[in-house]
Structure formats: structure tokens, C-alpha cells
Amino acid sequence: MAQKRLLVDMDGVLADTYQQFFRLESNITGKKIQREDVIGVSEADAFPNYLSYVHKAGFFRDAPVIENAIEVMKKLNNVYDIFIVSSAMEFPNSLREKYDWLQEHFPFLHWKQIILCGSKIPVQGDILIDDHFKNLDYFKKTTLLYTQPHNMGRDKGHQRVNNWKEIESILL
Amino acid sequence: MAQKRLLVDMDGVLADTYQQFFRLESNITGKKIQREDVIGVSEADAFPNYLSYVHKAGFFRDAPVIENAIEVMKKLNNVYDIFIVSSAMEFPNSLREKYDWLQEHFPFLHWKQIILCGSKIPVQGDILIDDHFKNLDYFKKTTLLYTQPHNMGRDKGHQRVNNWKEIESILL
Known part of the structure; x- marks a missing residue:
């Protein structure tokens, strides 16, 4: 039987971009934004200097990996036809950075993925x-909404997952 | 009515990579390969130094645009929901180069495309x-096979187009 095709987003699902947002915003302004302050707020609205750092070299390359993503992805990669699908074109610096980041943290994924x-x-x-x-909202089949501050408080009919252990228990 | 979604390849359809192959091979070996020598032969087999230049910075950035591609794409972009879909991940240098190349030659395309x-x-x-x-061969709907030396001599059931004027007359 053909494997099911599983599409996985990067930012906010594999890459902990919020950790980058909190750290860089604090570096620039000296002010520590708390997680509870940004619930339900878009990333661009939550972090006043958002645009300055997503366009800066290194922002995507240096993002930490979200907990348990590597070990669960490794297992999923044996069972599903996985593709990483990331919106990168708005930030041309991010193209090579995202490729290099995946090579470093997810070396078991092929470039074809x-x-x-x-x-x-x-x-x-x-x-x-x-x-x-x-x-x-545009995806035609099964959707899993990975919890991040900006999407909390509503699910618009998508099944919510809070961490990679939950993804593992649903998909494996 | 929703516009039809038209997917357009880059190398060998918008970008004249063969011109690059002929030029660079001649620079390296001093030997001029003729178009008739590479009919039906894969690009990697036709050009002995293929791998050395596709991995080199500038190969994709400096490719000439295929004749009439810009003017016909401009017209198609008003009628179709166009996406440029390019295999780039094998050559990580090419990611930024392809983005920049499109910005220069096809500035009417949005990064979302x-x-x-x-x-x-x-x-x-x-x-x-x-x-x-x-x-x-994997595409489920209408296919147009853009003529390049490597694909000449067989069409495997796909409709062949030899230049952008033919594409214009079929799609517009």
C-alpha cells in the first residue's frame, strides 16, 4: 500500500521561532515579553521588531528545534511519505538557512523531501x-493545528496538537 | 470562475540552461559540443563537466531567458493562477539564485507564486x-512537454511545445 503523504510545516512546528522572537525582542528593547501577553496575537503584532529580525541573516538558521520533533519525525519518516513544506519565499535569506538547518537537525530527510x-x-x-x-484552511484532507501562542483560543475545526508526543500518539 | 492553476518549470523552460551548458563546457574543455550531438541524451551524460558547473555559484543566476518567455508569461499571468515550480533543492546555491533571477526577469510574479x-x-x-x-509523468492533469535536446525523439504521450509562441497559441 502506498504510504500516506504527510506535509510538515517548519516555523512553529519543527523550528522554535517563538524562542527566537522572545530572545531577539528582549535583546533589542530590553523588555521581556511574556508568553501570556501574546496569546491570540499574530507574530507580527506581538513583536514590534518582528520585521527587522525575520529579514536578518541567521534568524532561521539559529532557531532551536522544538522538543521531541527530531525523534518523532525519525519514526514518522519510516511510515509516511514526508515532505517539509515551508513558506520561505517572503524572506529570501531564509531559503539557504532553512536548507542548512534541516541538513543539521534532520539529516535523515532527503533533499527531495x-x-x-x-x-x-x-x-x-x-x-x-x-x-x-x-x-x-485551504488544505483538502486531514489537518493538525500545532499550538503556538498566535493560534490559541480558536481551532476553526482543525484538530489541535500541543506537542510532538501528541502527534506521535495520533499518527503512529 | 476560478482561474486554472498553471505550473511552470524554470530550467529548460524559462531559463536557457543549455546555453549555459554549451558555453561552460567549451570554456573548460575548449571543445564545442553541438546541439545535434546531445539529442536524446540526458544533460548529465551530454556534458562531461555537468556536475562541476551546476554546483558552482552563478550558474543559475546568469542563465539567459528563453526567447519570448517574458512577454508570454506576462500575458498568461493575467489569465492563469501561475506558480513557478523548480527543482532546486539538489543544488542549494541555486535557491537564492533562482529567486533573484525571477525577481530580475519576471518582476511581475509575486513571491507567493x-x-x-x-x-x-x-x-x-x-x-x-x-x-x-x-x-x-507524475502530473495528473494537462501536460506540455517543452522541447529540449534531452527529451527529443519521444513524447511519452505528452503534448510537445517547441517555443513560447506555441505555448501562447495553445493557452491563450
Whole structure:
């Protein structure tokens, strides 16, 4: 039987971009933003200097990996036809950085499994794990909404997952 | 009515990579390979130093644009929901180069319309213009085979187009 095609977002699902947001915002302003302050607020609105650092070299390359993502992805990669699907084109610096980041942290993924795009609408599969409604709402099959502060408080009909252990128990 | 989604390959369809192959091979070896010598031969087999220059900085950035591609794409972009879908992940240098190349030659395309991938299999639309059977054979809907030396002599059931004027007359 053909493996199911599983599409996995990067930022906010594999890469802990919020840790980067909190750290860099604090470096620039000296002010520590708390997680509870940014619930339900878009990333661009939550962090006043958002645009300055997502366009800066190194922002994506240096992002920490979200807990348990590597070990669970390794298991999923044996069972599913996995593609990493990441919106990268808005930030051209991020193209090479995202490739290098995946090579470092997810070396078991082949380059054929990476898709860097603008809009995700033409990319189809059986399951999509993503933290943004703008991607999940267009997806035709099973969706998993990965919890991040900006999406808390509503699920718009998508199944919510709070961490990679929950993904493991649903998909494996 | 929703616009049809048209997927357009870059290398060998928008970008004249063969001109690069001929030029660079001649620079390296001093030997001029003729177009008739490489009919039906894969690019990697036709050009002995293929791997050395596709991995070199500038190869994709400096490629000439295929004749009439810009003017016809401009017209198509008003009528179709266009996405550029390019296999770039094998050559990580090419990621930024392809983005910059599109910005220079096709500035009327939005970054949301660019998809750089490894495999094109998960990317779906209504029409695909491509020069490689490995992409066309997996596509579920209408395919247009763009003539390049490596694909001459067989069409495997795909409709062949020899230049952008032919694409214009078919799609517009």
C-alpha cells in the first residue's frame, strides 16, 4: 500500500521561532515579553521588531528545534511519505538557512523531501501539520493545528496538537 | 470562475540552461559540443563537466531567458493562477539564485507564486509545462512537454511545445 503523504510545516512546528522572537525582542528593547501577553496575537503584532529580525541573516538558521520533533519525525519518516513544506519565499535569506538547518537537525530527510514556497495552496497531501490557519484552511484532507501562542483560543475545526508526543500518539 | 492553476518549470523552460551548458563546457574543455550531438541524451551524460558547473555559484543566476518567455508569461499571468515550480533543492546555491533571477526577469510574479522543491510530485495544478518526463509523468492533469535536446525523439504521450509562441497559441 502506498504510504500516506504527510506535509510538515517548519516555523512553529519543527523550528522554535517563538524562542527566537522572545530572545531577539528582549535583546533589542530590553523588555521581556511574556508568553501570556501574546496569546491570540499574530507574530507580527506581538513583536514590534518582528520585521527587522525575520529579514536578518541567521534568524532561521539559529532557531532551536522544538522538543521531541527530531525523534518523532525519525519514526514518522519510516511510515509516511514526508515532505517539509515551508513558506520561505517572503524572506529570501531564509531559503539557504532553512536548507542548512534541516541538513543539521534532520539529516535523515532527503533533499527531495523539502519544498520551500510562498503560498502552500498548490501543495497537496493526506495530512498537514501547521500552526497557521492560512495554510490549514485551504488544505483538502486531514489537518493538525500545532499550538503556538498566535493560534490559541480558536481551532476553526482543525484538530489541535500541543506537542510532538501528541502527534506521535495520533499518527503512529 | 476560478482561474486554472498553471505550473511552470524554470530550467529548460524559462531559463536557457543549455546555453549555459554549451558555453561552460567549451570554456573548460575548449571543445564545442553541438546541439545535434546531445539529442536524446540526458544533460548529465551530454556534458562531461555537468556536475562541476551546476554546483558552482552563478550558474543559475546568469542563465539567459528563453526567447519570448517574458512577454508570454506576462500575458498568461493575467489569465492563469501561475506558480513557478523548480527543482532546486539538489543544488542549494541555486535557491537564492533562482529567486533573484525571477525577481530580475519576471518582476511581475509575486513571491507567493514561487515554489522551490526537490520532488514536484506533491505540487498539483491544472496544467504543467516542463521539459522532464520525471515531472510530467507524475502530473495528473494537462501536460506540455517543452522541447529540449534531452527529451527529443519521444513524447511519452505528452503534448510537445517547441517555443513560447506555441505555448501562447495553445493557452491563450
